[in-house]
Amino acid sequence: AQSVTQPDIHITVSEGASLELRCNYSYGATPYLFWYVQSPGQGLQLLLKYFSGDTLVQGIKGFEAEFKRSQSSFNLRKPSVHWSDAAEYFCAVGAAEYGNKLVFGAGTILRVKS
Amino acid sequence: DAGITQSPRHKVTETGTPVTLRCHQTENHRYMYWYRQDPGHGLRLIHYSYGVKDTDKGEVSDGYSVSRSKTEDFLLTLESATSSQTSVYFCAIRGAGGIYNEQFFGPGTRLTVL
Numbered sequence: 141a142q143s144v145t146q147p148d149i150h151i152t153v154s155e156g157a158s159l160e161l162r163c164n165y166s167y168g169a170t171p172y173l174f175w176y177v178q179s180p181g182q183g184l185q186l187l188l189k190y191f192s193g194d195t196l197v198q199g200i201k202g203f204e205a206e207f208k209r210s211q212s213s214f215n216l217r218k219p220s221v222h223w224s225d226a227a228e229y230f231c232a233v234g235a236a237e238y239g240n241k242l243v244f245g246a247g248t249i250l251r252v253k254s
Numbered sequence: 255d256a257g258i259t260q261s262p263r264h265k266v267t268e269t270g271t272p273v274t275l276r277c278h279q280t281e282n283h284r285y286m287y288w289y290r291q292d293p294g295h296g297l298r299l300i301h302y303s304y305g306v307k308d309t310d311k312g313e314v315s316d317g318y319s320v321s322r323s324k325t326e327d328f329l330l331t332l333e334s335a336t337s338s339q340t341s342v343y344f345c346a347i348r349g350a351g352g353i354y355n356e357q358f359f360g361p362g363t364r365l366t367v368l
Contacts, residue, residue: 146296172352172353172354183258183359183361184346186358189356191352191354192354230296232297234353234354235353236353239353240302240348241287241299241302241353242353242357243299244298246295
């Protein structure tokens with residue numbers, strides 16, 4: 141069965157430091173990949189997505205992610221974190237072969253210290 | 255922001271009572287989804303709809319039913335609520351086209367079953 145792993149439950153970084161959030165997936169098909177962010181008490185907002193083409197994708201709020209098929213990974217990065225980036229981040233994966241559904245990772249909670 | 259509302263936003267109920275949550279969209283999107291969010295599990299799909307009266311099960315559908323009699327409304331019913339159904343419930347919508355189109359999320363409903 142398809143699965144998505146976010147190995148880090150919590151990450152703490154200093155404001156201004158770089159950030160990388162990991163996402164690994166297990167799919168037998170060509171995946172479509174998404175990163176969402178959730179602020180406390182809010183719904184999920186799309187940061188970026190990948191479905192074809194350039195494997196480095198740019199998103200909103202200065203985030204980027206790189207699709208590495210050989211590693212089954214889609215890691216999210218930001219060169220300089222701001223205090224307002226503190227939130228929970230979810231990786232999600234879908235594939236046409238598996239219908240109109242996404243599978244979400246368990247999430248990574250980002251804390252930003254000043 | 256995508257036009258998605260959920261009602262109620264908060265609900266406390268007792269074990270054994272029926273509960274219905276409503277998702278309403280103004281985007282005329284074909285696909286609608288119900289997820290539950292629990293710590294350590296991310297979002298898990300309960301049911302989804304791919305058109306009026308067309309629904310399918312997700313990975314955690316036991317104890318839940320859904321109905322979609324109009325494009326804009328997708329109802330989630332807990333026939334007899336249990337404490338294990340205490341969770342935050344999110345509705346999402348997606349336009350026609352491939353799974354590579356992102357899902358847009360509502361603000362969520364926090365349900366507590368005592």
